[in-house]
Amino acid sequence: MFEKSEILDSELESFFSDVDPFVKIFQIEGDIYRKTANRETKKFSLGERTFFLKYHGPIGYKEVLKKLLKFQLPTVSAYPEWKALQKLSKLGIKAPTPLAIISRGFNPANSESIIITESVEPNISIEEILESQLINDVKANEKRKIIKKVAQISRSLHLNGINHRDLYLCHFLTDKNLDPDKEIFLIDLHRAQFRPKVPMRWAIKDIGGLIHSGMGYSLTERDLYRFFEVYFDKSLKEFSIKENKFLESCIDRAFRMYMKPLLNQIDITSNVVQENFYKQSGNNFRFIFRKEYKDLAKNLFPRIDEVMRSGEIIKDEEGHYMLVVSLKMNQFL
Template sequence: MTYLRDDLKVLFPERTVEDFLAIDGETVKQEVASRRTYRFERGGQAFYMKAHFGVGWGEIFKNLLQLKRPVLGAENEWRAIRRFEQPGVGIETMRLAACGKQGWNPARQRSFIMTDALDDTVDLEHWLPELEQWPDRGERLRLKRAIIRRLGDIGCRLHGNGMNHRDFYLCHFRLDMSKAAPLPDADDLHIYLMDLHRVEQRDRLPERWAVKDIAGLLYSALFDSKGIVLHRSDMIRFIEAYTGQNWREALVSRQDFWRKVLARIMRTYRKDKGKTAPLPACLQHMV
């Protein structure tokens, strides 16, 4: 089966999965042989293609033995995009252009997802440290606070609708810079959540998956990105946006949740660095 957006049917004569997989372009990411992401242009428009060529039985069994749900191809990602688009969810992400899959064998299934290119965007892991150097303190703080609140809101929408990302890091959020003059408008932010191929959907999200997502986001802000300064007030804004509660109420009513988040951050740091994490002042009120 294949899907092609109506406004692109004149531009793309391709109709089968193999037709689309025959499209080539500039590789932007290929961490494993079974999956490749590349950029190409057609008719003056830019697109990204993520092609899946079958994960193999070894990868499937490895995931099952680790009690993980194996991701077989592109279908998981296009279903996540469709879910994000629903009015009750409203999370900004890539715009779906085309998708498809073929093959009954889960280990050899071939599939693809094509999206409109999100040009004039930057990932937050690399851009937020640049914002810290902005000379106008008032503008810098206003924009930084708006971004923090938006990230908390995205997490709330994601988890509140039974979904988890599994790679919920700053590098997977892209900020729209197309109208930046010279900074984005804090009152009209567009932040896109990317890399959705591991998103899981349920009727209700188990707490451990929400803990993993939030701990991953905070860890990436504190230790992966160089130059981001988080203060206690920043954490308060994030907690209030994520929970929809006053931060004091949120820390009391969900005390166990935030302690698990902090414990996972500390555990990840020890695993990555081989030593105990220095507890940042912005997290001390969560203990």
């Protein structure tokens, strides 16, 4: 069977010499982080060094056909992640260092591949920080630094033709001691796509997913504005006008993703109050209410760009933009 390998680390090269790597990986003792029918992620140690190993096994013709019928490309190899990690390194975006990739088989349905990276521990995902309320220990200026770095990474990806496809806060790793000056690492790039330019719909999916992953936590509307100021490299006033369509699409996608699991909990054939749904909705009512209010404002100001340009600015500073406008109610009747 055809086999191809690229091992950039001498210690790993020695470790896999004269053995079948696809037998060896299942003999390695380590901590399994994820395991499915055809994929496994494991952390293991060699001497004083720690590595992460990802195994991509055969997915079968049925899965390949199912994806193709949906006009989707199945993830059948570790090579997209290998390519992404190498490209991120050239761009200066921090990510796990790719050390080895081994594959065998031509047929996408029956091929196998392994990718090994250097561990980036000890780190913690931003999602874990939010879930554990550790974010309350982060000072305002430190929080702004973290938001800025996440926005810079997202901007750099899209400007260089890369869309992540799983761009969530759980895939941004930061210092376990919450030092905002430490680098933030981006992980899990096995579904990344590469083009000369990222199409808008894929950028919307990335940013919408990122916004969704922060909903329900202690992130604020102001945090969102700070993110977009860096992502667009424009002021709040400028991106609110020039990037309005993109912003609306991202936020709409985030809310659809947020509401889908909640709505799925409702049994439309039942007369019983859906307690769990209302409990979760109540906990996040403030965020949801803001969207409804925003939609109301859109109906009230159908020419919002024109209205904003005609207003008198009374406050324009970081995170705050206020103006006074004069409107005649018969404009909207």
